[in-house]
Amino acid sequence: MYIAASLAILVTMGLALARALSGPTTYDRIAAVNMHGTKTVLLIAVFAFLSGRTDVLDIALVYALINFIGVVAALKLVEHGNFHTSDNYDGDVKEGEPK
Amino acid sequence: MRYISFVLLLVLFWIALxxxxEPLLLALGAVSVLLTAFLSHRMNIIDHESYPLHLSLKFPIYYSYLFGEIIKANIDVIKRILSWEKTPxxxxxxxxxxxxxxxxxxxIYANSITLTPGTVTIKLSEDSLTVHALSKEVADDLATGTMSKEITKRVFKE
Amino acid sequence: MFDVVVDIVLLTFLATTSVAIMRMTNLFAIVMLFGIFSLLSAGLFVVMDAPDVAFTEAAVGAGISTVLMLTTLALVKRSKAPYYDEAPKIHTAWLPLIVVIVTGSALIYGTWDIPNFGSADAPSQTHVARFYLENSLPDTGVPNTVTAVLASYRGFDTLGEVTVIFTAAVAVMLLIGGKRPKSAPKTEDEEAQDEA
Amino acid sequence: MIIDILSSILLLVGAALGIVGGIGIHRFPDFYTRLHAIGITDTLSALMILLGLALQAGWSIAAFKLAMIFVFLFFTSPTASHALAYAAQHSGLKPKLDQK
Known part of the structure; x- marks a missing residue:
């Protein structure tokens, strides 16, 4: 059943990857990357049990944190760095405009 | 008090991981725990809000409620994803x-809203929350304020 | 057996991602896809029994380098245009293609001499590896062999590496750290943070 | 034995929910609605998979690590979702709302 579970997770990763590739907005991509990261964490956790080496779980643990840091860094930039870059950008928020 | 429990938490975490x-590794662990505590102190991030020690006893009650809500909301969203209607x-x-x-x-309230699938808090301002809801039913349900009352009751009531 | 399936699927994802990165013009999306790329390759490392490499890849590849690249994007930000150019001119880059094909075939040719993955008579298994695996724990008291080799057996080498990295970091900070430009007025909550 | 069956069920249902969430991000029309689909994979799917694994691990360091993974995911995913939604709205991405 580990095998079935990891296959299903791989399928989900593929779906998330497809969304990350197709966009259409940058936010879709970030969200898909985030989901892909979560699924990678789960895949590694399942794989640790599949191969019986549970010390690999440390890596899943690190991922769970790193993935979050990456997403927050991306968003920090989106929010503060005048980074209104949905690919079909049509807003007109000016730099330095108060939130 | 806050710092003692924080250091204890870090020590437990280090040992569990x-x-x-061995003495060498324990010493290294102690150094890293103290360094973390010192850095957190310098960054001024251990205070009433970021490390709510006074609420820790109430979190189990709150989370048991929240998990129930999350499971209910999940089932709802899953039904909508898998439904055959054109616009579920x-x-x-x-x-x-x-x-x-x-x-x-x-x-805590905004977080609970975001954690339940089907609703995402978009903005938290002085006197209101802007929420994006997946469906009208969920939105109406949220507007009744049941969840808010439950959280106030479970977390902040003595 | 199942490892192979996971390997193949992850490799397919990896190839898809890299093709997508090449075809994309939005720098921000490219950085995000680099993150996926790192996660995927770290997943591959885990499947291929190299947790230490996977650790590094996760922390450096997916974490720090994403943050660094995003910071760079923020530093070089343009005032108006979003971070993508007009659609690239359609032309076929023959020279780079040839270079890539030649390099790639040279690398593939090189792999023919490498022993099979995990084979017992590979040089890496038969020479010094056994010595370190048996002696590193009693010698150094560090349970992780890779750490023991890095920080103890070849400690001077690592010290040199760390010095180089430290120097580079100091130089970069001297060059681009410095004072913040004063033209950007602080927003209210930043000031509030400063006061706090 | 019972634990084995239970953990298999949890694992498989969790993985299946992951796929449902994956379908969701392709079926839903815009960014904000897709966030809800991602919410499934971040909460219930992750919970079930990790719980299934923890049942296999029993009372050990592995179970503790799984619990920590879950806690991290559980604390970080709403923050990420909220920050994402806020940034999207702030930059002027309009949600497709029901016109009824």
Missing amino acids: SGHF ISPQMIEIPRSQLTDLGAV
Whole structure:
């Protein structure tokens, strides 16, 4: 059943990857990357049990944190760095405009 | 008090993750724990809000409620994803009043809303929360304020 | 057996991602896809029994380098245009293609001499590896062999590496750290943070 | 034995929910609605998979690590979702709302 579970997770990763590739907005991509990261964490956790080496779980643990840091860094930039870059950008928020 | 429990928490965390008890490694662990505590102190991030020790006893009650809500909301969203209708969803943007008094309470409320699939808090302002809901039913349900009352009751009531 | 399936699927994802990165013009999306790329390759490392490499890849590849690249994007930000150019001119880059094909075939040719993955008579298994695996724990008291080799057996080498990295970091900070430009007025909550 | 069956069920249902969430991000029309689909994979799917694994691990360091993974995911995913939604709205991305 580990095998079935990891296959299903791989399928989900593929779906998330497809969304990350197709966009259409940058936010879709970030969200898909985030989901892909979560699924990678789960895949590694399942794989640790599949191969019986549970010390690999440390890596899943690190991922769970790193993935979050990456997403927050991306968003920090989106929010503060005048980074209104949905690919079909049509807003007109000016730099330095108060939130 | 806050720092003592924080250091204790770090020590427990370190031991649980490493599982080694040789003197050399324990010393290294102690150094890293103290360094973390010192850095957190310098960054001024251990305070009433970011490390709510006074609420820790109430979190089990709160989370048992929240998990129930999460499971219910999940089932709803899953039904909508898998339904054969052409438009199973009716996205809404609603504003609901912010009923919690403290910032911490409002963040806990907003977080609970975001954690339940089907609703995402978009903005938390002085007196209201802007929420994006997947369907009209969910939005109406949220607008009744049941969840807010439950959280206030479970977390902040003595 | 199942490892192979996971390997193949992850490799397919990896190839898809890299093709997508090449075809994309939005720098921000490219950085995010680099993150996926790192996660995927770290997943591959885990499947291929190299947790230490996977650790590094996760922390450096997916974490720090994403943050660094995003910071760079923020530093070089343009005032108006979003971070993508007009659609690239359609032309076929023959020279780079040839270079890539030649390099790639040279690398593939090189792999023919490498022993099979995990084979017992590979040089890496038969020479010094056994010595370190048996002696590193009693010698150094560090349970992780890779750490023991890095920080103890070849400690001077690592010290040199750390010095180089430290120097580079100091130089970069001297060059681009410095004072913040004063033209950007602080927003209210930043000031509030400063006061706090 | 019972634990084995239970953990298999949890694992498989969790993985299946992951796929449902994956379908969701392709079926839903815009960014904000897709966030809800991602919410499934971040909460219930992750919970079930990790719980299934923890049942296999029993009372050990592995179970503790799984619990920590879950806690991290559980604390970080709403923050990420909220920050994402806020940034999207702030930059002027309009949600497709129901016109009824």
